[in-house]
Amino acid sequence: REMNASVEEKLVLLDGLRNAVQATLDGVAGSPHGAHGNFRLLYQPKIDLKDGAIFGVEALIRWQHPEHGMVPPQRFIGLAEESGLIVEIGDWVVREACRQAQAWVDAGLPPVTVSVNVSARQFEEARLVERVARALDDSGLRPELLELEVTESLIMRDLQKSVAKMRELKDMGVSLSIDDFGTGYSSLSSLKTFPISRLKIDKSFVSELADNPDDQAIAMAVISLGHKLNLRVIAEGVETEQQRAFLRENECDEMQGYLFSRPVPADEIEAMFDRQMAG
Ligand code: C2E
Ligand code: CA
Ligand code: CA
Ligand code: CA
Numbered sequence: 001r002e003m004n005a006s007v008e009e010k011l012v013l014l015d016g017l018r019n020a021v022q023a024t025l026d027g028v029a030g031s032p033h034g035a036h037g038n039f040r041l042l043y044q045p046k047i048d049l050k051d052g053a054i055f056g057v058e059a060l061i062r063w064q065h066p067e068h069g070m071v072p073p074q075r076f077i078g079l080a081e082e083s084g085l086i087v088e089i090g091d092w093v094v095r096e097a098c099r100q101a102q103a104w105v106d107a108g109l110p111p112v113t114v115s116v117n118v119s120a121r122q123f124e125e126a127r128l129v130e131r132v133a134r135a136l137d138d139s140g141l142r143p144e145l146l147e148l149e150v151t152e153s154l155i156m157r158d159l160q161k162s163v164a165k166m167r168e169l170k171d172m173g174v175s176l177s178i179d180d181f182g183t184g185y186s187s188l189s190s191l192k193t194f195p196i197s198r199l200k201i202d203k204s205f206v207s208e209l210a211d212n213p214d215d216q217a218i219a220m221a222v223i224s225l226g227h228k229l230n231l232r233v234i235a236e237g238v239e240t241e242q243q244r245a246f247l248r249e250n251e252c253d254e255m256q257g258y259l260f261s262r263p264v265p266a267d268e269i270e271a272m273f274d275r276q277m278a279g
Contacts, residue, residue: 014083017076020063021088037065039089041096042263045272046115046234046256049248054272056113056147058256059097060263061089081121090122091131098139098146100266105141109273115147117179120154124161129168136172143173147198150176152184155194163193170195177234182222192229199226201252203237210242223252 019036043057063071080086094116101114122128136143148169155162155178166176177198178186182205201222205215219235226233235247238257247255261272 010079013076013079014085016065017063017080017083017085020065021085021092024092025088035066037063037068039092040064041093041100041266043100043114043266043269044256044263045261045269046113046254047260049244049252049255054112054269054276055254056115057269058115058117058149058263059093059100060117061093077119081119084121086119086122087125090119091135093117094132094146095135095138098135098141101145102139102141103266104270104273105145107270109270110277111145112269112273113145113147113175115149115177117149118154120151120157123150123154123165124157129165129172132169132174133172136174144175147175147177149179149200151179152181152186156184156186156190159190163195166195182218188225191225196231198232198234201233201235203235203257206235206237206243206247206257207239209246210240216246219247219252220250223250227251 016036020038023036024038040062041059042062043059045054046056046058047053048055061073061077063073063076065071077086080089097114097116101112104112118128125131132146132148135141136146150162150166155166169176175198176194176196177200178191178194178196179200180202181199183202199222201219205218205222208215209219223233232253234254234256235243235252236256238244238247238255238259240259243257244255244259
């Protein structure tokens with residue numbers, strides 16, 4: 001009976017997901033239409049550790065559900081991936097993030113890079129590069145302002161194909177970064193062949209950074225490896241002043257985390273820039 005319940009739960013969730021995709025694509029955002037709600041993006045600022053300025057944001061998806069409230073990605077990305085819905089969802093995320101980033105440009109904000117998480121199935125889909133090109137074209141966003149975050153495990157599923165695809169994106173002007181670095185498997189020799197510009201230290205190494213010597217060693221090793229490969233290094237999940245101080249002292253370039261801000265709606269990002277520009 002337990003198994004049936006979980007299968008049924010999954011089917012209900014899947015049905016909801018399908019409907020939410022449709023509602024999102026139909027553009028019924030915020031309206032009580034769509035009994036299954038729709039998707040929206042929140043943005044978390046990325047901070048330069050040297051001067052404290054916001055240089056970019058990471059787009060993070062939420063499923064706004066009329067009954068369940070804001071459903072976090074951990075609850076539905078897996079199922080979206082399994083069912084293939086992730087391709088449509090991911091395409092919408094790229095398009096919406098590009099649209100928003102160009103809206104910030106149009107509003108006169110300093111250039112802010114928008115980063116989008118790409119999942120395995122979405123990355124492997126044959127038309128990914130075409131879809132990204134299209135999103136850039138339709139939004140008018142300079143490719144340099146778009147970054148895609150991919151994981152080591154995604155790349156390693158088919159190393160040669162992945163690197164070729166990453167090159168195509170890079171040639172288009174889009175940047176790539178390795179997300180959750182250190183939690184997946186990629187050899188150091190393959191790392192040097194990735195056409196990437198940034199490594200992101202996973203928050204699992206950051207959470208106990210203040211007093212765990214192992215995590216300190218890992219963070220320092222990633223920073224030095226990244227710099228030797230000419231990459232920028234960003235730490236995610238920075239929640240405390242001690243963590244920030246450690247990262248700064250050890251020459252990490254950038255940070256992201258609740259210490260500075262949680263993921264927020266686009267208009268709050270604008271307000272942050274207004275405050276930053278006011279001094
Ligand atoms: P991620 O890419 O590793 O993103 C970092 C997660 O940590 C986000 O959770 C973010 O809200 C959270 N976070 C940020 N700062 C802090 C902090 O200081 N402390 C703690 N404890 N957490 C922090 P979120 O938004 O729930 O996303 C979870 C995961 O879902 C992401 O992990 C990413 O893998 C995936 N995801 C999110 N949006 C998308 C999307 O549009 N497409 C795809 N394919 N995956 C997405
Ligand atoms: Ca990410
Ligand atoms: Ca991730
Ligand atoms: Ca992570």
